[in-house]
């Protein structure tokens with residue numbers, strides 16, 4: 476069992492906040508990914524949970540017990556770092572068994588447990604080697620094995636795959652997903668790689684400048700981003716975002732700016748007034764269509780991705796990117812029309828960047844824990 480509750484935790488270095496009033500409730504068995512750009516506070520938050528850094532304010536609870544100031548070795552957590560931090564002079568077997576030897580477990584019990592974990596991670600053939608004689612992926616698995624050997628309630632991982640090449644990365648990613656399923660343990664996983672986040676997470680917490688922008692399933696963040704930051708962070712290439720006006724056209728609403736005039740599939744309320752917004756549409760939800768008028772513009776560049784093409788278009792003052800099946804059949808300099816389904820157009824407040832609630836049939840709530848619901852043992 477490992478439920479982790481982070482209750483309004485902040486961390487200041489001098490006057491600067493690395494982490495600012497972060498609250499998260501991570502259920503037992505979740506695979507929560509902390510995602511965000513460099514410097515947004517991911518590692519600092521993880522290090523506070525591990526006990527390597529003390530919060531300036533707020534509380535951290537493990538299964539209801541306040542562990543905010545508990546020593547790292549007394550927390551039932553295992554941490555895996557970006558650098559494997561293996562002992563170079565010890566064999567793989569000794570590296571894996573290290574946490575148990577430090578706890579003075581009986582020799583025979585240690586040997587048995589090391590053999591079990593090594594088998595799980597397909598390291599049995601390598602137990603007598605030293606780290607220098609292993610590939611990067613094998614070293615990463617040894618670091619994982621060392622974390623698993625104690626059978627901790629939760630794993631904390633800080634960019635554990637970032638030193639691996641693309642192929643090993645995707646193989647180890649699959650291995651971690653399988654491992655999580657098999658162990659049923661809680662995983663808290665830091666990355667700035669959105670592919671890792673989208674494929675591994677049961678939920679993602681996207682951080683920006685030390686604060687949580689949105690918490691939810693990968694689908695929620697991708698399909699209903701709560702802010703323009705989330706919309707612009709997830710997706711490669713990211714969502715097209717541009718200033719526009721929502722205007723009434725008889726009984727319906729349209730989003731308009733120079734070069735763009737698209738139906739929204741919404742009805743105006745009785746007191747509707749034209750509204751300045753930031754509109755958004757994903758590149759894969761824009762379609763080239765000569766007869767279409769949702770947007771009209773000129774192709775500036777076509778990028779070949781192999782299976783697909785990215786078509787860059789200037790429509791009025793707006794730069795749009797379209798992700799189309801190759802060959803898209805257009806060339807730089809050509810005039811084109813674009814089509815978009817009303818439901819694929821996202822609307823955000825011009826000033827706050829927050830998703831506009833009146834676009835949603837049901838409002839999306841952030842799944843943050845209620846501070847009052849955090850129990851203290």
Ligand SMILES: Nc1ncnc2c1ncn2[C@@H]1O[C@H](COP(=O)(O)OP(=O)(O)OP(=O)(O)O)[C@@H](O)[C@H]1O
Nearest residue numbers: 488492493511512513514515516517518519520667
């Ligand atoms: N010991 C420290 N002293 C002063 N400032 C620090 C310290 N540790 C981190 N910071 C600052 O806190 C902020 C958050 O750092 P953190 O390492 O948590 O970011 P991160 O999200 O893990 O970034 P990255 O993706 O680059 O690893 C940064 O601005 C960083 O410079």
Ligand SMILES: [Mg+2]
Nearest residue numbers: 517518519633
């Ligand atoms: Mg970091």
